Amino acid sequence: MSRADVLEADTGRRTNPLWSLGLLRSELVTTVRRWRTLALLGVLAAVPVLVGIAVRIETRGGGSAGGGSGEGPAFITQITNNGLFLVFTALAATLPFFLPMAVGVVAGDAIAGEAGAGTLRYLLVAPAGRTRLLLTKYATVLAFCLLATLVVAVSALIVGALLFPMGELTTISGTRISFAEGLGRALLIALVVAASLVGVAALGLFVSTLTNSGIAAMATTVGLVITVQIVDQIPQLHALQPYLFSHYWLSFADLMRDPVYWDDLVRNLGLQGLYAVVFGSAAWARFTAKDISA
Amino acid sequence: MAPYESDDAVDAAQDETPRSGRRKAARYAVPVAVVGVAAATIGLVPALADSGDPDLPKISAQQLIEKIAKSDVQQLSGTVKVSTDLGLPDLGGLEDGLLSGAGGGGSGDGSSADPQAKLTELVSGTHTLRVAADGPDRQKLSLLERGAEYSLIHDGKDVWGYDSKSNEAYHSTAAGSGKDHRSEPPATPKDFADEALKAVDDTTSVTVDGTAQVAGRDAYKLLIQPRQSGTTVGAISIAVDAKTGMPLKFTLTPKSGGAAVLDAGFTQVSFARPAASTFDFTPPKGAKVTEEKDEAEARGHAPKHGDAPTHGRAPKHGEDFAEGLKGTGGPTVIGKGWTSVVTVDTGAKGGLPTGSQGGDLGGFLGSLGEQVDGKFGKGTVFSTRLVNALITDDGKVYAGAVTKDALVKAADAAK
Numbered sequence: 001m002s003r004a005d006v007l008e009a010d011t012g013r014r015t016n017p018l019w020s021l022g023l024l025r026s027e028l029v030t031t032v033r034r035w036r037t038l039a040l041l042g043v044l045a046a047v048p049v050l051v052g053i054a055v056r057i058e059t060r061g062g063g064s065a066g067g068g069s070g071e072g073p074a075f076i077t078q079i080t081n082n083g084l085f086l087v088f089t090a091l092a093a094t095l096p097f098f099l100p101m102a103v104g105v106v107a108g109d110a111i112a113g114e115a116g117a118g119t120l121r122y123l124l125v126a127p128a129g130r131t132r133l134l135l136t137k138y139a140t141v142l143a144f145c146l147l148a149t150l151v152v153a154v155s156a157l158i159v160g161a162l163l164f165p166m167g168e169l170t171t172i173s174g175t176r177i178s179f180a181e182g183l184g185r186a187l188l189i190a191l192v193v194a195a196s197l198v199g200v201a202a203l204g205l206f207v208s209t210l211t212n213s214g215i216a217a218m219a220t221t222v223g224l225v226i227t228v229q230i231v232d233q234i235p236q237l238h239a240l241q242p243y244l245f246s247h248y249w250l251s252f253a254d255l256m257r258d259p260v261y262w263d264d265l266v267r268n269l270g271l272q273g274l275y276a277v278v279f280g281s282a283a284w285a286r287f288t289a290k291d292i293s294a
Numbered sequence: 295m296a297p298y299e300s301d302d303a304v305d306a307a308q309d310e311t312p313r314s315g316r317r318k319a320a321r322y323a324v325p326v327a328v329v330g331v332a333a334a335t336i337g338l339v340p341a342l343a344d345s346g347d348p349d350l351p352k353i354s355a356q357q358l359i360e361k362i363a364k365s366d367v368q369q370l371s372g373t374v375k376v377s378t379d380l381g382l383p384d385l386g387g388l389e390d391g392l393l394s395g396a397g398g399g400g401s402g403d404g405s406s407a408d409p410q411a412k413l414t415e416l417v418s419g420t421h422t423l424r425v426a427a428d429g430p431d432r433q434k435l436s437l438l439e440r441g442a443e444y445s446l447i448h449d450g451k452d453v454w455g456y457d458s459k460s461n462e463a464y465h466s467t468a469a470g471s472g473k474d475h476r477s478e479p480p481a482t483p484k485d486f487a488d489e490a491l492k493a494v495d496d497t498t499s500v501t502v503d504g505t506a507q508v509a510g511r512d513a514y515k516l517l518i519q520p521r522q523s524g525t526t527v528g529a530i531s532i533a534v535d536a537k538t539g540m541p542l543k544f545t546l547t548p549k550s551g552g553a554a555v556l557d558a559g560f561t562q563v564s565f566a567r568p569a570a571s572t573f574d575f576t577p578p579k580g581a582k583v584t585e586e587k588d589e590a591e592a593r594g595h596a597p598k599h600g601d602a603p604t605h606g607r608a609p610k611h612g613e614d615f616a617e618g619l620k621g622t623g624g625p626t627v628i629g630k631g632w633t634s635v636v637t638v639d640t641g642a643k644g645g646l647p648t649g650s651q652g653g654d655l656g657g658f659l660g661s662l663g664e665q666v667d668g669k670f671g672k673g674t675v676f677s678t679r680l681v682n683a684l685i686t687d688d689g690k691v692y693a694g695a696v697t698k699d700a701l702v703k704a705a706d707a708a709k
Binding site: 289 | 440
């Protein structure tokens with residue numbers, strides 16, 4: 001029996017669908033229980049606390065945040081009027097670096113970490129198949145994207161409620177919406193931010209299938225995130241920029257316009273979907289054809 | 295096997311059978327195919343959507359102009375994309391400073407929500423605006439920025455400017471009914487079209503140039519071309535909504551070719567009544583509100599046509615431009631139609647107006663221009679893709695949407 005036949009038999013094997021759920025659950029538990037993951041989530045939760053306290057101290061004398069000049073992350077000047085804006089500011093502050101870094105670490109570790117630790121072949125001994133294992137790993141990374149974003153949002157909401165008044169809020173278009181609608185939009189923004197990380201997650205997973213060193217995969221993914229954002233800032237490369245995964249990240253702020261401006265949001269989600277499909281399938285091509293020796 | 299060893303070498307060594315190698319390679323066709331399909335979609339879908347100009351009954355240029363004049367759209371909301379490419383030298387932050395200094399007329403109260411200060415941003419680059427109108431008393435114009443928005447809201451007798459980035463508001467009250475108070479800066483295709491049509495006279499050829507689809511609506515294209523030589527204006531194209539007669543897109547191309555100097559068009563438009571809450575503005579708690587001081591100052595303040603983004607729109611516009619320069623000397627207009635040149639005697643000897651204040655800045659500005667001489671004496675010509683300006687050494691300024699030669703000729707003739 002040649003190796004290719006083994007591969008076929010391996011990926012084509014029928015298994016109980018509930019087994020996949022069990023695999024997903026065990027993956028999730030393993031990921032979340034790691035000290036590394038907990039530390040990342042802790043850093044993410046600390047960002048809104050820092051921003052909130054800094055704004056509170058700066059504006060205690062009645063001044064406005066950011067010196068009134070509009071410097072700093074989006075929405076920062078509105079925090080003093082409404083704590084809910086801390087959610088948006090915190091997400092705007094963490095999205096360019098902290099969130100993709102956390103996702104890069106988890107995604108980069110997904111396959112390469114197992115391979116590095118020598119546990120990948122034991123996972124494959126179980127009758128799951130490589131495609132299924134890869135999908136489970138990707139689902140775990142996506143779940144972490146959502147979890148990380150929600151950690152930032154919830155931490156910001158709590159800090160915002162403790163330090164600043166809450167209530168009816170003014171959209172950036174100047175119209176007023178009720179607090180309940182504001183909360184709804186905050187949740188929607190958190191979901192959009194989580195979805196913005198889908199591309200990085202797929203990229204990280206692909207990098208993770210390329211090597212057996214978890215550290216190398218993490219470093220490559222985080223390095224790519226930084227490089228892409230630098231490229232996004234160079235005006236001479238503007239023809240390339242609409243195709244970079246980070247280009248429309250801050251479009252989530254468009255949800256705070258009234259009416260909502262969907263163009264860039266739709267572009268962002270489309271682009272993330274494209275990255276997920278391209279790098280997801282590349283990861284599949286690599287992983288299912290790879291020789292697992294460790 | 296050692297956990298950190300790369301498996302790549304092992305992989306290659308074990309692939310003895312060519313068949314399995316090919317099968318592995320075939321898997322990579324999936325991501326490649328996805329990229330290909332995506333590229334094709336991105337490339338083809340707009341091309342397919344654009345094809346097929348709508349079939350509309352024939353109309354004469356005269357009828358079309360009347361249609362625009364009769365157009366009475368009271369309620370609309372939509373998104374406008376404005377691209378300006380004057381070919382100004384890229385001065386970065388300095389440009390902003392110069393422009394706000396030139397356009398502000400010395401108001402300088404420092405509020406970032408001041409419409410005059412804000413709208414000079416439109417002078418370069420691409421911007422997305424949102425407009426909404428409900429009758430003559432309620433209009434709203436928003437400038438969408440990254441993560442922020444600047445809104446100018448006219449509701450009855452109140453005019454509010456709100457800058458969400460700095461959380462500052464600007465308030466002024468319009469005298470009398472809002473009808474004659476132009477709180478709206480010229481930003482929509484209709485504003486531009488109105489100005490361009492004012493310039494239509496015997497020096498201009500106006501034709502209907504087929505049809506087009508703009509923002510999903512069928513439109514006629516009106517083509518305005520200057521008959522005179524010597525102007526830098528190549529053509530003005532206005533797409534007019536076939537149903538309502540409202541201009542939907544305005545494009546000004548320079549004679550030198552290349553990208554449009556000014557391109558303003560709806561990307562999305564609706565003629566339904568916008569929600570009442572759109573025009574309802576109360577400054578949020580904690581926002582810094584700047585009140586307009588008095589009516590006299592309001593006149594100088596309100597964004598008028600002399601506003602920077604519109605300087606070179608049409609020759610007639612030179613008069614408004616001149617208005618903006620009032621106080622520096624009596625501006626006069628030489629010539630007519632497209633080749634009219636505005637002259638201002640600043641009285642400042644030594645050429646560049648800034649030369650007296652700072653030699654460095656003067657020298658810097660001088661390096662941007664081109665030295666010319668003629669019967670009028672010596673001077674420096676500053677060129678953009680549309681407007682050229684000649685500043686003579688005896689302190690006269692000639693400016694217009696004309697070529698450099700025409701400018702020198704006008705200066706010679708005026709001597």
